[in-house]
Amino acid sequence: MQRHGHTRFAVSVSKPRVVLCAKNVKLLAAVALVSLLYLAGLVYYATVRPIDGDEGFYSTAARLVSEGKTPYRDFFYQQAPLLPYLYSWIWAIHPRSLIAMRLLSAACGGIAVFLWGICLVSVKRLPTKVALAAFAAVLLNPYWVSWNGVVKTFAVANLLMTIATICLYAALRSDRLKWYFAGGLALGACVSVRSLYGLLIPSVLLWMLFREWRRSKPPYARTSTLLAGEICGLLPMIVSFLHDPRAFTFNNIRYHSLDAGYMWLNGKIIEGYQSVWHTLIVYFTTVTVRLLGFHPHFTIELGLAVVGGVSLLKLRKNKQGPYTGEDFLYFQLAFLMLVVYTAVALTPFPPYDQYFDSPLVPFLIPFVVEGLRVTFQSGKKWAVILALIAPSLFFVEIGRETAQNSRDPVWRLSSYYEVTRIVEANTSPDEVVLSSWPGFVFQSGRQYFPGLEDHFVDRVMNHTSSEERARYHIISKDQIMSAINGRAVHVLVISPWVAEYYNELSPGEIQEFHNAVDANYSLVSKVHDIAVYRRRQ
Numbered sequence: 001m002q003r004h005g006h007t008r009f010a011v012s013v014s015k016p017r018v019v020l021c022a023k024n025v026k027l028l029a030a031v032a033l034v035s036l037l038y039l040a041g042l043v044y045y046a047t048v049r050p051i052d053g054d055e056g057f058y059s060t061a062a063r064l065v066s067e068g069k070t071p072y073r074d075f076f077y078q079q080a081p082l083l084p085y086l087y088s089w090i091w092a093i094h095p096r097s098l099i100a101m102r103l104l105s106a107a108c109g110g111i112a113v114f115l116w117g118i119c120l121v122s123v124k125r126l127p128t129k130v131a132l133a134a135f136a137a138v139l140l141n142p143y144w145v146s147w148n149g150v151v152k153t154f155a156v157a158n159l160l161m162t163i164a165t166i167c168l169y170a171a172l173r174s175d176r177l178k179w180y181f182a183g184g185l186a187l188g189a190c191v192s193v194r195s196l197y198g199l200l201i202p203s204v205l206l207w208m209l210f211r212e213w214r215r216s217k218p219p220y221a222r223t224s225t226l227l228a229g230e231i232c233g234l235l236p237m238i239v240s241f242l243h244d245p246r247a248f249t250f251n252n253i254r255y256h257s258l259d260a261g262y263m264w265l266n267g268k269i270i271e272g273y274q275s276v277w278h279t280l281i282v283y284f285t286t287v288t289v290r291l292l293g294f295h296p297h298f299t300i301e302l303g304l305a306v307v308g309g310v311s312l313l314k315l316r317k318n319k320q321g322p323y324t325g326e327d328f329l330y331f332q333l334a335f336l337m338l339v340v341y342t343a344v345a346l347t348p349f350p351p352y353d354q355y356f357d358s359p360l361v362p363f364l365i366p367f368v369v370e371g372l373r374v375t376f377q378s379g380k381k382w383a384v385i386l387a388l389i390a391p392s393l394f395f396v397e398i399g400r401e402t403a404q405n406s407r408d409p410v411w412r413l414s415s416y417y418e419v420t421r422i423v424e425a426n427t428s429p430d431e432v433v434l435s436s437w438p439g440f441v442f443q444s445g446r447q448y449f450p451g452l453e454d455h456f457v458d459r460v461m462n463h464t465s466s467e468e469r470a471r472y473h474i475i476s477k478d479q480i481m482s483a484i485n486g487r488a489v490h491v492l493v494i495s496p497w498v499a500e501y502y503n504e505l506s507p508g509e510i511q512e513f514h515n516a517v518d519a520n521y522s523l524v525s526k527v528h529d530i531a532v533y534r535r536r537q
Helices: 022-048 055-066 082-093 098-121 128-139 142-147 154-174 177-193 200-215 221-233 235-243 245-259 276-293 296-318 325-345 361-378 380-406 413-425 439-444 455-459 466-472 477-485 498-502 507-520
Strands: 263-265 268-270 432-435 491-494 521-527 530-535
Touching: 022 098, 022 128, 022 142, 055 082, 055 098, 055 439, 055 455, 082 098, 082 177, 082 235, 098 128, 098 142, 098 154, 098 439, 128 361, 128 380, 142 154, 142 296, 142 380, 154 177, 154 325, 154 361, 177 200, 177 221, 177 235, 200 221, 200 325, 221 235, 235 245, 245 455, 245 466, 276 296, 296 325, 296 361, 296 380, 325 361, 361 380, 413 439, 413 491, 413 521, 413 530, 432 439, 432 477, 455 498, 477 507, 507 521
Parallel strands: 432 491
Antiparallel strands: 263 268, 491 530, 521 530
């Protein structure tokens, strides 16, 4: 294969002998120090960041796994199965602590930043200022700070996708099978954490097979090794499917089709897909206006990636440097992964900003690096402008990104701790708490009401049969009413998430619910919009 120049885009692994000059040692040491400072900042932010609503069921799933239960079989969980196992050991070491679990997310975020820094500054012929600027772009990404400090899928998925993309580049550069296996393993594990990445598995595999088919004869060692790594990474998914195919399919696929179109509109929850034109308008508004118009850091990052992509096309067409043929193969693969993931992330309705601004970073970095190289070549003024804008956007957008889902006072950590303190004061550890949001039960260490370990079950309880609800651990309104009228639980916690439960009830049923609560329970305390009730004697 013809090579165009000699500059390498990422860590060079084609030669076993590595010679580090004093300059490289200083750069690597600087990257390590900055990464430690970044980790310290991320840890601090994880301890003060307001609650994200999804953390309630993710932390609950980790607790239940630590207690010996299995996703799908023992409780409803609408994500891929690996994440609860990764976080479950935190409960064993430091139970009843959301912050302790957040620290694992922060560690994943810090490691991912460190890996990108090491790779970028290790590129021998990439200008140092470009490598450092690209590293700064990762450090100053506000979405990685906001989403890598919570108990959700993003921190682990971002780390695994970082490892996958780096290993795949190393595989293409060195042609060593160990990198193909490592890349496939990280990619498969990422899918086992978040199934939204699922189509990357066949896409990358087919791309590799086509490339190898053009240059060699069977057996295709590279493709086979990549496939072996992917299968190993997918083992949690495979085992879960084989254990109970129906439960796996419902939790990972069918639930999301039943949940499609569930969104807030003008202060009211609406369900179901609208007309084709309405759907297209929502997509256009969400992706173009809200994502690009209200996320300036992401817009600039995407703009640099576009500049870089156009430059790469010109360099490839004109057969000019500084990149090698293997580099261009990697750019093709990175672009394929970017397109496939983006297309899949647009599938849920509505698509949320958090599906794009944080997860797209590993796919965009190769093109952002080239965009920065072109920008620096065009003159110092653009570099100065970016250097001034980036830190400002970093600090502004961290708060804005967090506030997007955690603006209300009920999501403050102080409110969270106050409610759990009230729950603890009015119950013993073995008593059941019926809460519309499971996070309060998690933090208090009390027992969950069966079927309410995940508040998202409210969305589908009227769209499933009684057999399905029993099989997949989904609560029904009759079970809730029976528990309240029979005073079967010691404490009720009614938070804003109860709005999704109300959406499944008629006005008469909502009034009946409140009448039953007032008749059988006494209001103990109210923290903002969170009401705690205790069973009447």
